[in-house]
Amino acid sequence: MTAPLLELENVAKIYPTGSGQLHAVDGVSLTISRGESLGLVGESGCGKSTLVRVLSRLIDPTTGAIRIDGQSIGDIPARRFGTHAERKRIQVVFQDPTDSLNPQFRIFDSIADPLRRLGGRKTRTEVTEAVHEAARITRLPPELLSRYPHQLSGGQKARVGIARAIILRPELLILDEPTSALDVSVQVVILQLLGELRETLGMSYLFVSHDLNVVKLVCDRVAVMYLGKIIECAPVKDIFERPAHPYTKALLSAIPGAAEMERVRLDGEPRSPIDPDPNVCRFYGRCPMGQELCAQTAPPLIEHGGHAAACHFRLNQKDLPA
Known part of the structure; x- marks a missing residue:
């Protein structure tokens, strides 16, 4: 049997409060296989967003193990993981494409930023080629690369978020309500794009959503x-x-x-x-x-x-x- 790409074993995130310990995530064990799309659903406040932040190593777990390809990443402090070599294997597409883009960055620089930080020493030509390739496969017109986020539509900004996430060719892409801020017609186009990228690039997905109809379309398994x-x-x-x-x-x-x-x-x-x-x-x-x-x-x-x-x-x- 093929070993899973991602393993969560008894992961918990507990916050101290004035009245006790808040168990935002409590003893979660999950696996995601290579090429699999796992849906994560549940009502608001159930802990989905906290779990996403823990496994993407934006915050530290209180207890439990997180492994990718059998290698532990849960014990790498979140403050260091942003520049760690393992970061490029896990990328996130955030819920609001507007809030997740730096308004002072041109679109080219927003897409290039992960590559400059984690892609090793790259020449200017190599960075330019990689950005244009990411734009091409996400169907982002090249003339938009010189613009700023406020000059783009919601669907275009969603494509920028996806292009930025895939430029490092991650093995796991975490999609946190990636279409919830978009019009229905644009949602369909973005979901089709995500399906094509998963097949083309061989990525695994953790797809977090409130929309069960969307989960039914794009996921292989569902965790509630x-x-x-x-x-x-x-x-x-x-x-x-x-x-x-x-x-x-x-x-x-x-x-x-x-x-x-x-x-x-x-x-x-x-x-x-x-x-x-x-x-x-x-x-x-x-x-x-x-x-x-x-x-x-x-x-x-x-x-x-x-x-x-x-x-x-x-x-x-x-x-x-x-």
Whole structure:
């Protein structure tokens, strides 16, 4: 079996607060294979953005291991990782293309910046050729390279963000809501471009999104996050056709036009992420299937046939192997 490109093992990010410890990410274990696109979904505040910042080494994990190709990168301090040789293997396309571009940089320099910092000693000719190649494969017209970000449309700025991220030919591209700030028609074009780049350059994706329809189109597997934990992970078809966790089913039933699925209504309020009881299921109190057992023993994430779920009363029990 081929070793995964990226491994997260029991990764946690805990912030001290005046009233206790906030568990933004709590014991997350995930893998991403070479060439795979993994979707990460969950409601706002579940820890997706914090997990992205941890695994891209923008912030340090509190505990846990992060490995790329078996080599640990989680123990490299975030303040040093920005100039570390391993940085070029992981790049990020940020949610807002406007905020992520330096308004004082021309587009050429925005795309060239990672190459100048991490690409080793390059001549001016080599940098120019690399920038024009990145612009070409992201379909960014060369006449835009001399402009500033405020002179570009939202779709054009999105292409700049992608070109800047791929100029180093990373092995893993983290896409943090890359189309959420764009018009629907532009979203389609950018998603098609990302699909072509993944195939052409052989990159792996971590695709973070609130839009489950987009995840269904571009991802091979989906990980569902709730209050800092992964509560389900499976191939995209299984997630959409046979969700095993009640929370996942509730998310899917909320998709506009999901008339064929019974609407799942969640009552109550989410549990506090500050000093959560490790013996209580994070979804207890909102779960329509919750019972006393859920308040006494937190369910582990258990895999059956490539479909992992953390639920004592897992849906589709009849489909599990004996």
